[in-house]
Amino acid sequence: MRRQFLKKAHEALANPTLQKALDQNAERRGRGRERAFSTLPNPEHTRQEAAQIRRQTIDNLEKVLAQFIKNAQENGIRVHGPLSAHAAALTAAEIAKEHNARLIVKSKSMVSEEIEVNQKLEAAGMRVVETDLGEFIVQLRGEAPGHIITPAIHLLREDVAKTFTSELNVPHSTDVAEMTETARRVMRKDFLTAEVGITGVNFGVAETGTVCIVTNEGNGRMVSTLPPVHIALMGLERLVPSLENLAVLLQVLSRAATGQNLTSYVSLIQRPRAGDEPDGAEERHLILVDNGRLAMHRSQLQEALLCLRCGACLNACPIFREIGGHAYGSVYPGPIGSLISPGLFGIEQYGHLSKASTLCGACTEVCPAGIDFTKLLLRTRGEYIKSAPQPAWLRAGMPLFTWMMASPGRYRRVQSVAAFFLRFFPNRDGWLYRLPPPLSGWTRSRDFPPLAAEPFHARFHRLKPAGNGPTKDGEKLQETKTQEVEPLQDDLIVRFQEEVERVDGEFVHCSSEELPHKVAEFLVSIETDQILGWGEQSQELITIMDRIREAGIQILEAEIPRSEDSDTRYETLAGLDQAPVGLTTCLAGLADTGTVILPSGAGLSSLTSLLPRTHMVLLRAKDIYPSFDHWIRAGGREAIVSSSQLTLITGPSRTADVEMILTIGVHGPERLVVFTID
Amino acid sequence: MRIQLFITCMIDSLFPQVGEAVFEVLSLAGAEIHFPTDQTCCGQPTYNAGYRDHAKSSAKRTIEILTRSDDPVVIPSGSCALMIRKEYLELFREDPPWQKRAQALASRTYELSEFFVDVLGHTEFQASFDGRIVYHPSCHLLRGLGVQTQPLDLLKQVEKAEVISLSPDCCGFGGVFAIDHAEISSEMMNRKLDAIERSDADVVVGADVSCLIQIEGGLRRRGSSIRCAHIAQIIAMKEPGLR
Numbered sequence: 033m034r035r036q037f038l039k040k041a042h043e044a045l046a047n048p049t050l051q052k053a054l055d056q057n058a059e060r061r062g063r064g065r066e067r068a069f070s071t072l073p074n075p076e077h078t079r080q081e082a083a084q085i086r087r088q089t090i091d092n093l094e095k096v097l098a099q100f101i102k103n104a105q106e107n108g109i110r111v112h113g114p115l116s117a118h119a120a121a122l123t124a125a126e127i128a129k130e131h132n133a134r135l136i137v138k139s140k141s142m143v144s145e146e147i148e149v150n151q152k153l154e155a156a157g158m159r160v161v162e163t164d165l166g167e168f169i170v171q172l173r174g175e176a177p178g179h180i181i182t183p184a185i186h187l188l189r190e191d192v193a194k195t196f197t198s199e200l201n202v203p204h205s206t207d208v209a210e211m212t213e214t215a216r217r218v219m220r221k222d223f224l225t226a227e228v229g230i231t232g233v234n235f236g237v238a239e240t241g242t243v244c245i246v247t248n249e250g251n252g253r254m255v256s257t258l259p260p261v262h263i264a265l266m267g268l269e270r271l272v273p274s275l276e277n278l279a280v281l282l283q284v285l286s287r288a289a290t291g292q293n294l295t296s297y298v299s300l301i302q303r304p305r306a307g308d309e310p311d312g313a314e315e316r317h318l319i320l321v322d323n324g325r326l327a328m329h330r331s332q333l334q335e336a337l338l339c340l341r342c343g344a345c346l347n348a349c350p351i352f353r354e355i356g357g358h359a360y361g362s363v364y365p366g367p368i369g370s371l372i373s374p375g376l377f378g379i380e381q382y383g384h385l386s387k388a389s390t391l392c393g394a395c396t397e398v399c400p401a402g403i404d405f406t407k408l409l410l411r412t413r414g415e416y417i418k419s420a421p422q423p424a425w426l427r428a429g430m431p432l433f434t435w436m437m438a439s440p441g442r443y444r445r446v447q448s449v450a451a452f453f454l455r456f457f458p459n460r461d462g463w464l465y466r467l468p469p470p471l472s473g474w475t476r477s478r479d480f481p482p483l484a485a486e487p488f489h490a491r492f493h494r495l496k497p498a499g500n501g502p503t504k505d506g507e508k509l510q511e512t513k514t515q516e517v518e519p520l521q522d523d524l525i526v527r528f529q530e531e532v533e534r535v536d537g538e539f540v541h542c543s544s545e546e547l548p549h550k551v552a553e554f555l556v557s558i559e560t561d562q563i564l565g566w567g568e569q570s571q572e573l574i575t576i577m578d579r580i581r582e583a584g585i586q587i588l589e590a591e592i593p594r595s596e597d598s599d600t601r602y603e604t605l606a607g608l609d610q611a612p613v614g615l616t617t618c619l620a621g622l623a624d625t626g627t628v629i630l631p632s633g634a635g636l637s638s639l640t641s642l643l644p645r646t647h648m649v650l651l652r653a654k655d656i657y658p659s660f661d662h663w664i665r666a667g668g669r670e671a672i673v674s675s676s677q678l679t680l681i682t683g684p685s686r687t688a689d690v691e692m693i694l695t696i697g698v699h700g701p702e703r704l705v706v707f708t709i710d
Numbered sequence: 711m712r713i714q715l716f717i718t719c720m721i722d723s724l725f726p727q728v729g730e731a732v733f734e735v736l737s738l739a740g741a742e743i744h745f746p747t748d749q750t751c752c753g754q755p756t757y758n759a760g761y762r763d764h765a766k767s768s769a770k771r772t773i774e775i776l777t778r779s780d781d782p783v784v785i786p787s788g789s790c791a792l793m794i795r796k797e798y799l800e801l802f803r804e805d806p807p808w809q810k811r812a813q814a815l816a817s818r819t820y821e822l823s824e825f826f827v828d829v830l831g832h833t834e835f836q837a838s839f840d841g842r843i844v845y846h847p848s849c850h851l852l853r854g855l856g857v858q859t860q861p862l863d864l865l866k867q868v869e870k871a872e873v874i875s876l877s878p879d880c881c882g883f884g885g886v887f888a889i890d891h892a893e894i895s896s897e898m899m900n901r902k903l904d905a906i907e908r909s910d911a912d913v914v915v916g917a918d919v920s921c922l923i924q925i926e927g928g929l930r931r932r933g934s935s936i937r938c939a940h941i942a943q944i945i946a947m948k949e950p951g952l953r
Contacts, residue, residue: 390895394853
């Protein structure tokens with residue numbers, strides 16, 4: 033395995049395309065992460081809080097897991113497991129078979145790669161479509177993802193263009209927006225016809241049994257809303273005790289992963305579609321994956337279970353930057369992979385990865401979960417040398433080195449003998465440039481200094497103090513604590529607008545009298561004759577809807593036919609998909625991220641904010657809260673628990689999966705217009 | 711103030727003149743220097759290679775030697791200081807009596823620049839250097855010990871010098887890594903060397919000779935005339951170049 037690693041690393045270093053892509057990744061992601069964290073009032077405090085939440089969760093793993101399972105089941109989610117990789121994949125395949133599934137759409141999930149669920153489903157004759165753009169590309173190419181967040185990291189747009197031309201039969205184009213549009217078009221019918229949707233899970237909230245899924249492109253929402261059956265795959269450690277804790281972890285996850293203050297879509301799934309609801313999966317399964325996690329929980333690598341799979345350690349790692357993801361030979365590459373690959377899949381096969389590190393600590397520095405990577409890499413090394421054969425020079429050299437260092441006399445004798453012999457090797461200005469193996473590894477690119485003829489300890493007795501400078505007591509800097517002040521509502525609106533616009537959303541501020549006119553005006557301006565709309569819950573909305581109808585625009589209320597009406601299902605969905613605009617209200621706005629929060633329920637279709645190219649959302653200015661956490665405490669908790677599926681929307685859908693070029697509008701809307709009403 | 715100097719096996723064996731510069735600047739700052747002559751290696755090379763039992767024997771020996779007195783221990787290396795300050799506690803996490811002794815030692819162990827700035831509050835050495843000093847923040851010093859500003863505080867007092875800092879990327883040394891992952895190590899080094907050459911450096915200064923061997927070894931191989939210096943060499947106004 034080690035030989036394989038070095039071989040693949042060598043190939044990666046010789047691949048200029050990959051090198052360029054990896055440099056771009058490291059630089060952009062690094063900068064993005066720093067910028068995003070700098071928008072927090074006290075970034076270090078939030079990171080520590082997040083790490084503490086993870087620590088407490090993993091410390092009480094069994095209890096938190098039991099509570100989560102119980103609550104999820106009470107919500108009507110069918111929970112399976114915890115299961116091994118094989119059993120988990122088999123369970124997913126059996127559920128799909130029970131529903132006679134032919135087509136399965138899937139959003140990005142590392143645990144699904146881990147348990148190789150696609151292979152099981154395909155073996156059972158089903159077609160599986162990866163819908164995350166990066167995953168879609170690597171699936172077309174028959175490759176494994178090169179990065180846990182950016183699967184197609186190893187490819188440049190020319191590569192993607194070639195793949196699209198040959199696999200999708202489209203004209204050659206290296207325009208990233210055009211390629212993204214192709215992916216949207218190609219996958220649309222799959223979304224609308226798939227019988228089963230498979231997603232991963234970012235967090236399971238124990239106190240409420242909520243399943244939280246985070247995606248940028250909108251594919252996670254499509255996959256968990258459109259098909260009648262939803263299967264969520266979850267590593268059993270991906271838990272968080274409470275909604276307040278979730279708010280903290282969401283603050284760090286997107287920042288660390290993609291440099292966003294919040295990912296475009298955060299779905300909080302509570303239960304399957306209720307009787308009076310217009311959409312949502314009718315059956316929701318949750319498959320908990322153990323696959324070595326509980327054993328790891330009992331091992332000295334337990335701390336690696338704190339991981340949120342943000343990928344920040346990959347982006348910060350100077351070695352990942354040189355060799356990319358594929359060289360690691362595991363689903364999980366980079367620093368975190370060097371811990372969990374040996375931890376979950378075996379030290380004999382993957383222990384060598386722990387040595388592919390200089391222990392520089394860049395991973396520890398950026399980890400939002402507080403994993404001490406260097407500590408764990410060193411522990412893994414300690415195990416690895418016992419479980420796998422080591423090179424002879426280390427096996428012999430390490431005991432010899434220790435034996436020498438155990439006695440100052442021996443140390444000195446070896447020093448003088450070695451200094452003598454090193455003189456016979458070729459040198460340039462005294463530094464050696466060719467040494468025998470294993471030191472030839474050093475001299476392939478570097479000169480090595482000669483050993484001193486007279487070491488320091490032999491000189492010490494001759495040294496004279498150089499004089500007495502003044503000494504004084506050092507002063508330690510006092511840490512200043514920042515006082516958080518409750519912001520004023522007007523400031524909140526300003527901040528909200530800034531954030532909405534920063535994530536490419538549009539902001540319109542108006543009075544409630546102006547609103548019907550403004551909305552109608554907007555719709556007329558984009559020349560639409562049909563929109564999707566929510567049920568008329570308020571007088572305000574009724575007035576607006578009337579105005580829209582007066583302008584000659586038809587308002588459709590989206591409703592997915594239930595699975596028993598499968599004959600009309602596709603036609604109905606395809607019809608709804610034609611509407612260019614969706615109009616919804618929302619429960620709240622979040623100033624720190626420019627987010628709007630949409631509930632589900634009777635008359636409140638998720639598709640309204642998902643299928644059309646433009647999503648218009650009405651927000652009352654008084655419903656703007658400083659942050660997700662504030663909103664949860666001010667009554668949001670009840671809304672989350674009572675909605676089958678609540679969605680946090682931050683800007684239009686987006687991707688940066690090809691060369692990290694930001695493209696707005698993937699599977700979800702490409703325009704988000706927030707009408708804020710005084 | 712009386713201190714114990716732990717010179718590190720690398721400086722002892724490879725660069726005794728760096729050791730002399732360390733002695734000189736410590737005495738300039740008014741420290742009374744005690745050098746336990748039976749010191750050898752702290753055990754970091756074996757520890758980082760995964761050979762914990764071997765590392766333990768070196769660590770116990772080092773703890774014995776450095777706890778014969780209660781004087782603070784000063785180490786001119788971020789990496790070795792990190793070993794004693796942090797890694798000994800991990801090494802003895804299942805051996806409470808030794809962990810306690812390690813803890814006591816850790817609490818009075820300092821890296822050189824940290825000792826000058828945080829303990830002595832002494833940054834003015836009347837040193838001068840006519841040229842551009844490029845500081846390399848070594849990983850173990852910066853991220854391991856959290857020593858970020860202290861070396862720069864000292865360098866900024868050097869007259870005539872223009873001081874800039876390199877970005878805190880690893881130089882690719884990593885101990886055994888430099889040999890058994892030589893190709894990757896070399897690529898990481900090349901990035902660092904390119905940055906140094908672009909920076910128009912007259913000297914590359916650091917507080918860890920291990921990284922500096924990698925950097926100067928690479929610069930020499932490239933035929934560059936730029937040399938490295940331990941921070942003590944600059945403060946003691948010695949000519950750059952590891953020796």
